[in-house]
């Protein structure tokens with residue numbers, strides 16, 4: 149039942165996209181299989197995932213698209229976690245907890261750095 153609702157919501161989003169001047173592409177989203185739309189700005193958008201998709205030129209494989217999206221997701225998660233951990237450390241006075249937080253920060257920082265290198 150909620151699946152039908154999701155579908156209805158997605159259809160409405162697609163209609164709105166078309167109304168706003170976006171064009172429907174022949175490609176589908178590698179994550180949710182929804183048709184992709186090209187916005188007036190040139191960005192490619194997935195109405196299923198409700199996010200911008202890094203568009204892959206024909207010939208490039210789907211795995212690459214997935215990889216780019218995962219990297220994007222990981223970058224934002226890593227920076228968000230670093231922010232949260234920093235805030236936690238700010239108000240922490242227990243030395244053991246601070247040590248734990250510090251190790252955690254280093255781990256996420258390393259993920260962040262590695263992901264940035266992958267993007268370069």
Ligand SMILES: [Zn+2]
Nearest residue numbers: 177180194197
């Ligand atoms: Zn999608």
